[in-house]
Amino acid sequence: MNEHDVHTDPGAITELTDAAAHQRTEVAQDGSAAGYKARRTLRVGVELQRQVRRRRTQFVLGFLVLLPFILALSFEIGQSDPNRRTGGFVDLATASGINFVVLTLFVSGSFLLPMIVALFFGDTIASEASWSSLKYLLAAPIPRHRLLRQKAMASGILSVFALALLPAVALGVGVAWYGAGEVVSPTGEAAPFADGVLGMALAVCYIAINLFWVAGLALFLSVITDAPLGAVGGTVLVSIVSQILDQIEPLGDLRNYLPTHYAMAWADLLSTDVDWSEMTRGTFSALVYGGIFTLLAARRFKTKDITS
């Protein structure tokens, strides 16, 4: 780097001070500079610009586009029996494009999707803290509740986009590879392609709602720690522990209280006779956990001393 490039032209100081001398700041009733409106601070579009240009965002979205191709390729390489009509999700994956989407959601549902949501929400505040940019945003001033809300909304948009992107690409890949045939459920029930698409759309909606608890927890951890890795990793860890506990049969009904217990309830949508009960409970569970964590995050952030 050539230090000679870095210098302040004396004329620049004059320009600045002239500008300062000529500009009298208008002051609004609430004491703010006239152009300032709290409700216009950190608009979602601005926050999205700040986040989308990050490598990790681009990498995650790129990976989601790539994953269906990897899966399809692995089915090509491996010995699969095309158009099998019975079996589990994996065996049925090649029956039709929709079945391929089901497989993609199934394999990514337990770890990848929670991790992506945890990444978008857990990183959002903590990374600003780690860059020391949080204090300047708050001193701008962006009211704290608003900063949290706008960042959560931007993270939510990114998460939903990621959640929709994966099945959308999988659908394209699936239709290209396996055709737009009927979707076959593991019981051999078949439904028309259009019903399958609708079912998958509903499944994505359910997954998005169900992962609200992940979003809430990640946001909470993001607020209480300045280390992005701690917030994201902590959330993923909780999700994994919950899934492990969910496999301990002797816990019985207690497992219904685990936040991941209803994570796969969207599979009920595969049936022609849709049973909504699990999904309703899953929605309730996610709302309660997500709501509690979000309120905790808002409360903690409101009273926190920003020292980063």
Added chain:
Amino acid sequence: MSRLSRIRGRWSIPAAVVVLALIAGGVYFTRSGDDPAPVTFREAIIDAPEGPDSPQTVNIETRLYLPQQTPAPAIMLAHGFGGSLRSVHTQAEEFARRGFVVLTWSARGFGRSTGQIALNSLDREVRDAQKLLDFLGTRDEVQKDSGGDPRVGVTGASYGGALSLLLAGVDKRVDTLVPVITYNDLAQSLLPNSALATPRSDATPAATAFGEDGIFKRSWAGIFFSAGMTSIDLSSPTGEAPEMGQTESNQPAVQQPPAGGSGAQGQQPPTPSLGACGRFRPEVCTAYTEVATTGRASQQTLDLLRKSSPVAVTDRISQPTMLVQGEQDTLFGLDQSDATARQIAAAGGKVKMVWYAGGHDGGNPGTSLRGEIADWMAFHLQGRGTDPGTGFEYAVQGAFRSSGTPSLRTVVAPAYPGLSPGSSAERRTLKLNGREQVAVNPAGGNPAAISNLPGLGSALSRSSAISSRLSIDLPGQAAVFTSDALESQLLLTGSSTVRLRVARGDQTSGEAILFAKLYDVAADGSRVLPGSAVAPFRVALPPDGSAAEVTVTLPPAVRPVESEHKLALVVSTTDQAFANAEQPAAYRISLASDEISVPVVSGRNVTTGFPTGALWGIVVALLVLIGAGVVAMFRRRLAHDSDPDLAGVPLVISNLTKSYPGGLTAVKDLSFRVEHGQVLGLLGPNGAGKTTTLRMVMGLIHPSEGHIRVFGHKVTPGAPVLSRIGSFVEGSGFLPHLSGAANLRLYWAATGRPLEEAHVEEALEIAGLGDAVHRRVRTYSQGMRQRLAIAQAMLGLPDLLILDEPTNGLDPPQIHQMREVLRRYAAAGRTVLVSSHLLAEVEQTCSHVVVMHKGQLVAAGEVADIAAGGGEATFRVDAPAKAADVLRGLEGVHDVHEDEDAVHASLNGVPRAAALSALVAAGVAVDQAGPRRRLEDAFLELVGE
């Protein structure tokens, strides 16, 4: 408030622990609430006469379970075949907890009761039960209808269910009954014949032919009989049937040990004489041996079976009856409950019919159905609860669901169709296709088609998908007739009927034994046999080779046949579960009419599938979240506080204190003002509390006490007045993946203020980064970041510019420029607050200074004032003592004191030059003369500590 928050901070972790413990305790409490006080029971042996005129007695072992409150109505709970009172212990406890006195007993020949099994003979087992009714009539714990007439309901499964019907038929003291998965006619159950030359006109959906001269249900009968021989119960279902809203995880947790299995047997005294007839009465044994060896029943045997069957007394049952029958039951099918219901209804009894997704092949009633039985008893015995009515409920097993168990829904119809006069089940007619086909019966009836595996059924049918796919038809042994693909879903509910024509295929056989099944065939060809059930039938064939026409009633089942699926009628010559014809033969089978009549019972879905609790929970959770948001909004609205008198003062800090929970006090009782146009230096050594103070000014740290006003407005986190402050505190904060220019632009965009107010270009020129401004910030040097950060602070030309150690990391020319910038910025009508730990920095840059040490204010005022320290002067001399004398000699000069190489004095109006010449004149060599640097002294003192 501040104290409160301190306390809150200190106690937040213990508080979280307490809250978690409370939640865990709550969960534990609500769960342990499911385990109420243990129910007590008393055992007693009751003697009953061995037979009608027998002087001998049998000992019946009994248990009387008592609820918490007595007297209460009683429930007699009978066990299944091969079981004992121990096998109904769990259910008895459940009833007792619902407030009933419960009497259980081991039927004669079972458990520790003596005597021989007479298959629910009216003269023996039923008399025993009446004896038990007498016993209940004597107990004070049991509520009475009158003298010796206890208020009592009877229930039981299978063998016990038949007893409940028989007892209710012969003894009016029984007030209500709930027979579960039991038979109407044992002869028809074990020797069914589903064909009649002229069809009956029964209007109920599951009515089957009940023809004479049936085909022996070999495997089931064998299992049934051996249960009586050995008391090892293979006939009673194990486990529970799936229920609506139930998840797979519930299954293992509530699975009961096999009723009367090894556990019960272990407690049993060895039966002394286990001959070929075991504990059966000789006539029962003889009858079984006859049927098992010949495959046909004599009239005597049929009479014996029929006399021990509920059909003998159902015309006398007028008590309210709830019939529970299983859809997975190849032993006592739905047709048995259909017949019972018809007979009771004809006798004037009230009947409610429940078909659940279990049975001898599918499991006992689950928790919810047991609860429904208890509700029935509660209404009819205690008058509690809502009227369960006389409707018809059936479970529909749907497809796959996430938790692994099949989805279930329950459909409710207002009444069981065909019971009341004039009503009849709705029937749909489908066309069957298929020409005449020849089916061959192999010699010895072997190999045989497989439709179900009795006994194993309950283990297999845990997954109904497996058991219904088990069925195998052997090629050449079956005729197949298929319907067209359905256009819409057909919910088959009951037994379909079809009219067949059977003729000899060769000259050998005089009669045909055939087995009819109705498959649900999916579009891909996969077949499901609903209920795994088969309708066996016997047709006498005319010797001239012409065809015999019969109406065959197919096994009753509940099955949603989806659209695009087909129904396939398969008529085979063999079936593993039955006594097949031994003689080789061939039959010509064709459709007498190309129609199949399929019963449907329309009703509405009971959707506990939609858990209203969870729905309400969702609503409440959303309301709480919205409420929290609204409350927070109002609290923010109320937080605004401004003092108009101070509107022109950029910064007023009053009694500011910041202390941390650990006892550290970063800032203590700090007060100072910054007036318009000042460049104020906040001077202090590292750790003096400068940065903490500035962070509090920016609303980043909450003060413990005191407050800050900026232009009269109290500073709170995010207070709008902060928009008039530009700040650079403790390092730069940029998004490393963006360029310097993009960082400034996005930062300004984040403030939401108009772009024209920003003066981005001017600010960027102050930073003077040249081309580097378009590079990513992560490539910047420390100095470049610092300059960019100062430029960011100047965006929007703020009225108050706060810079924390702005010259750190800058080289001398840059420092010089920075001083220039700050001075001229303040001169342009702005105010600047600079913190530094360097005295020279403050002296050269600032007009005013505030000196801090250990969080407290040490000195404040104009730099010149504080630096010059009034009229004091310092002379650096070679002989301080001599110089002091000279100065003391000058008029007006006082307060003279000396140190190692200097002398200090208050000149008090005497010009410094005059004092200097006096010193020189006295021969003192003066090295330096100047104002006394009190600020420096003070500062050095502080730093030196």
